[in-house]
Amino acid sequence: MIQHHTFDFLKELVENNNREWFQANKERYDAARENVIEFTAELIKLMHKIDPGIDAGLDSKKCVMRIYRDIRFSKNKTPYKNNFGVSIPTRGLKLGGAEYYLHITPDSSFIAGGYWMPEAGHLKSIRQEIDYNGHDLKKIIDEPEFIKLFGKFREQDQLKSVPRDYSTDNENIDLLKLKSFIAQHYLTNKELIKENSAETVAAICSRIYPLNVFLNNAIA
Template identity: 75%
Template sequence: MIKAQTLNFLKELVDNNNREWFQANKERYDKARENLIELTTSLISKVHQIDPGVSADLDPKKSVMRIYRDIRFSNNKTPYKNNFGVSIPSHGLKLGGVEYYLQIQPGKSFIAGGYWMPEAEHLKAIRQEIDYNAADLKKIVDNPGFVKLFGEFRKQEQLKTVPRDYSADNENIELLKLKSFIVFHQLTDKEVQSATAAEDIAGLCSKIYPLNVFLKNAIG
């Protein structure tokens, strides 16, 4: 579970996003990160039982993403993220791709899954899989229980034009125009601080699992 101290650290970081404050509170950051690693260790174990593609050898320390922002090409020059991110890949040890993603942020925590902004080769393969087997994807994302947890799958960023090799009158054009193939479910501060947080989040991952299977099958 996430400790109140971890959320409090992130809350204060928002108003003190500078190196001086961060260095003065480095011990608090280290404890918050350790809290995330503890939760991630439990979560990896539980999600591995749901999705065998999640490696039992995944290092929880590497799954917890860096809090330091890359500001080289950003107008926002604050040096730190105001959240903790956890990537649990659905295949192998490389972070990103088809994954489960947990974000811890006061008032804005969530669990997500799928594939965010696939590289060109993978995007092409996923679109081809949708074109050939759209019924399989629609069975997953249009299930009432799935929609209740994650919302309307098609209402995420789409191309403004029809993707190459497909026609505007394709019955699955809304799915084919998607740029990402992700779902997410908001988590309250109370939920992430619950003693059963790892088990509850893993339960949500079990609902995401069929989508990840579809995407993994698409990209081989």
């Protein structure tokens, strides 16, 4: 489970996002990061049973993203993220493709899956799969429980124009215009600090799994 002290650290970081405070609280950061690493290790074991594409031996440390922000090209010069991000890939760390992503931050945590902003080659392949087998994707995203958990899949960011090689009267044009293919569900602090919180997150991911299979099959 995610410990109270992890959320407490992140809450205070929002109010004190500077190097002096961070260095003075480095031990608290290390403890919070270790908590997230341990939680991720537990989640990976559960997720492997749901999605065989996830390596059961995946190093949880490599899944937890850096808290340090790249501020070189950003107007926001605060040096640290106010969250812990966890990326669990389904095709290995360097292959790209569908993944599961856990975002831990006070009062705005969420679990997501799918493929965010696919590279050009993968996007072309996904669109081709939608064109050929859009009914398979619709069966996943229009399932009542999927909509209840993740909302309306089609309401993600779309192209303003029709993508090249497709026409406006294509029956799947609303899906073909998508820039990303993401399912996202918000989690409360209370859900994450429970003893069985990893099981709760894994159960939600089990509903994302068919979407990830569809996307990975498209780019295989």
